Amino acid sequence: MSQTRFRGVLVPVLTPFRPDLAPDREAFLAHCRWLLGQGADGLAVFGTTSEANSLGLDERVELLDYLIDNGISPDMLMPGTGTCALPDTVRLTQHAVGCGCRGVLMLPPFYYKGVSDDGLFASFSEIIERIGSDALSVYLYHIPPIAQVGISLGLIGRLLDEYPTSIAGLKDSDWSNTLSILTEYPELAIFCGSERFLLDTMRNGGAGTITASANVNPANIKRVFDNWESDESDALQAGITKLRVCFEGRALIPALKAIAADHYESRSWSIVRPPLQSLDDADASTLVAELEQLGFRMGASR
């Protein structure tokens, strides 16, 4: 049975760590609950913002089980499952589908560079065939600045032709490319990778956004989604764009964790795994102060 597609504001959930760098699953669960309470339409756990690629395979499996065992509905979950290696991607995807997750967000294999669309098609194809389940909904993940290996328009078309029920959508972190995808593949659920482009995405037939800063500003972003056809949409968009620019002034993941540490009054929330580095205390305080001057408080909808 194919899944209903995601739509709206999805959050690539930050993964909190303890001082020994182990995932803090209780804090992770609490943050997921908070995000859903703020109106998030889905939790794209284990995305780039989640430092998923710094998590071990076993850790990802255990954290997903923990969320579901503690009442997070798999209908709200779109875990990232794409790794460099076919068997590891199959393992994570199989597990997510087995848990009943409504979709998975799938990076292409990203170690080998300059690979052909034929090679990437073969890779996605092999994964989809091995899962062999109608319950699989793949959201392709195009993030060329980080993965370096991208998903071309032509590759999307070939995958859609071959697997029309399995290929449900795409997250595009390259806005210069998103409009072409929206035009070419209106049947897909397309999510922009930054809320800066949320209104433009919706006006062009997109499904919403999967954006890092929804970790700290979910309600305001959701408000743009809910009101994109209203007269106030441009003003609302301007508000969330101004904040995004402020987050982006720093390394984004450490900055978001610094804001979460302030919100949850938990120093360890600011911990990132190497090779990322936390903001230093001074930088974190400056950021929180700057955001206060803009009238921003995490979770407060204006």
Place this chain on the structure above:
Amino acid sequence: MSQTRFRGVLVPVLTPFRPDLAPDREAFLAHCRWLLGQGADGLAVFGTTSEANSLGLDERVELLDYLIDNGISPDMLMPGTGTCALPDTVRLTQHAVGCGCRGVLMLPPFYYKGVSDDGLFASFSEIIERIGSDALSVYLYHIPPIAQVGISLGLIGRLLDEYPTSIAGLKDSDWSNTLSILTEYPELAIFCGSERFLLDTMRNGGAGTITASANVNPANIKRVFDNWESDESDALQAGITKLRVCFEGRALIPALKAIAADHYESRSWSIVRPPLQSLDDADASTLVAELEQLGFRMGASR
């Protein structure tokens, strides 16, 4: 007890697959034995050429166990153990050290781009501390064209200062950088990433080469190493360089597997895992014919 350092010609061993894309462990073992018989000084299994980043974690562990259980001495093994994620790298490294491998070849975490030397230092440091064994010999793996995340001169220095017994050497796939490392860190065992630079590496105090084409041309490359101080060294180097250029005319990994398929008279030897793609039959035949015209046959020392 710290390990004796590797020196000479090491092979990033190709990983053969069956038609169902599972590793063909018998063919892998046979190839390892053949390489040692040809005079290879070490087997850098699970390198880039080995498609290691397309292998699952469990597959790497099982293949290493299989080699050792079947008589390949761990003293000849330098498995690649660096992944994107701290726990996975620790798991593979711990396993290799536990097996008695004389060294490990370690990529930096390579998903997040533009990370700082501080972040990379923290990453290697955390791994080394978690292994916590004098038997650990790390060969750092600098391959910026593929991993995108490199290992700077400054980072090498910091790691050497902090872990002088654990940091044993470096494989450098960027020749423009190798001379600086040879000059700056003569205490390290430095391997160039292509036999094209073997003679120059040896003349500048290096330890040898870890090179893809040693999979098919080990004896000739070893002859350059053995005779680098002799009068015939330049002529010998010219011979292996001419062949390397011929291999490089195609996608290197598929080309080497095509040569191995011809040598072992096994069609399945040419299989690569997606996202890589095998040479088509015509291209493979042309390659083998071109090499024959150069007087080359896999394993035949001239």
